[in-house]
Amino acid sequence: MSLKEKIALITDTSCDLPQDTIDKYNIHLLPLKIIYPDKEYDDRLEISPEEIYSRFPEEIPTTSMPSRDTAAKLFEDLRAQGYQKVLAILLSSGLSATYEMVENLRKEFTDMDIRVINSKSLSMGLGFLVVEGAKLLEEKKMQFEEIVQSLKRASEKIKVFYAIPTLEYLRKGGRIGLVSATLGSLIDLKPVISINEEGKYYSHAKVRGRKKSVAKIIELVEELTNNKRINIAVMHGDAEEEGLKIKEHFEKKSNVEELFFSQISPALVVHTGPGLVGVCYQLID
Secondary structure, eight states, X not given: OOTTOOEEEEEEGGGOOOHHHHHHTTEEXXXXXXXXXXXXXXXXXXXXXXXXHHHTTTOOOEEEOOOHHHHHHHHHHXXXXXXXXXXEEESOTTTOSHHHHHHHHHTTOTTSEEEEEEOSOOTHHHHHHHHHHHHHHHHTOSOHHHHHHHHHHHGGGEEEEEEOSOSHHHHHTTOOTTSGGGOOSOTTEEEEXXXXXXXXXXXXXXXXXXXXXXXXXXXXXXXXXXXXXXXXXXXXXXXXHHHHHHHHHHHTOTTEEEXXXXXXXXXXXXXXXXXXXXXXXXXXX
16 A cells, blocks of 8 residues: 555444544544434434433434435545545444445545445444554555455454343334344343344344343353453443443453443434443454
């Protein structure tokens, strides 16, 4: 890669990356939309998770992908700043039409080399892939095409697990996916939800009760990583106390290289409701 080559890095606001990481790597954000009957908000930029929780359960907004006009303006601005190449890493096409929209839009910018990567994930599952892309761009050791291919392989080393108190918000948001098919009528059955190879939600495990579902997430991560070197992200949705306990557990593990802790973005809050706890890991070569 030429040292003079300017490559812009784009993701969407479902990535849940901390603002200091976004600033550090000059990551450009496409905001998802939070839609109430009286007003639309740009995810993360104009509305916070706390504001959405405060309006639950009386008002449950809907969400939509970033507007096509916003994405087009971003590409135009980047072109004006001298960027000839753009790497866009976006949330799963199985959960949003964002990837498809940007993939179609890029064909209109024929003077730019725009690559769009389907992360087949979201939250820090997407965030880890974006940071991986940022580091590869910063190192300047690979050609652009090599970076694209490397990130497609890297996505296979990232896994997300989360638990929520109720499936009602997923159901209302139309994001229930393959989760509902696996739920019987057992009392207090709590699925541990993950994302499959198609980038859709499914029940990875089912346990009784909240405590067991949180414990199951920790157990799954430890089984699957088996003392391999990993990065960890602990996420929560209005469940900071439980999230901190999970964070403290992984802070003690010698195989954990980097650990992120944050609240999920407003757009994800809409679909999961209050009480989410989740862990995302990234295997390190």
